[in-house]
Amino acid sequence: MEAILAPLASSAEQDRHNHRSSQPDDAPVDPAALRAARALLNWSMRDLAQEAGLALATLHRLETSAGRISAETYRKIRTTFAAHCVQITSSDENSGATLSHGR
Numbered sequence: 001m002e003a004i005l006a007p008l009a010s011s012a013e014q015d016r017h018n019h020r021s022s023q024p025d026d027a028p029v030d031p032a033a034l035r036a037a038r039a040l041l042n043w044s045m046r047d048l049a050q051e052a053g054l055a056l057a058t059l060h061r062l063e064t065s066a067g068r069i070s071a072e073t074y075r076k077i078r079t080t081f082a083a084h085c086v087q088i089t090s091s092d093e094n095s096g097a098t099l100s101h102g103r
Contacts, residue, residue, distance in 0.1 A: 023090070025078045026071035030095035031063045033088045037081050037097035052080040 038048055045063070049056045054076055061067040062077075081088055085100040 023078075023088075026075040027078070028069070028090060029062065029074055029077055029088055030090040031065055033090050033095040033097055034059075034063055034077065036095075037086050037088050040086050040097055040099045041081075041084055048077070048080065051084075052076045 038045070041047075043051070045059045046056055048054070049059050054073060058069070058073055062069050062073070078088060081097070087098045087100070089096055089098070
């Protein structure tokens with residue numbers, strides 16, 4: 001029997017794979033999940049706005065469910081948190097945030 005060996009991925013590639021969300025980057029983010037994600041990093045809304053390159057008013061609208069939020073805004077939020085090893089999950093069944101210990 002012949003074994004097939006695949007090359008090992010670099011640790012950076014493995015980290016990117018492990019921290020990828022099962023949801024698209026531009027999927028909507030539940031306000032409670034956003035607050036949970038900020039809490040994991042001990043970030044204020046202002047901290048997230050600065051890290052993600054967003055207006056503070058935009059984050060306030062998102063967290064209070066007041067107004068439309070663009071797919072680009074959701075993408076910026078998810079990719080910012082992913083860069084800090086935080087995954088946001090939002091679904092009909094549950095929502096929240098998870099911090100990976102691979103930081």
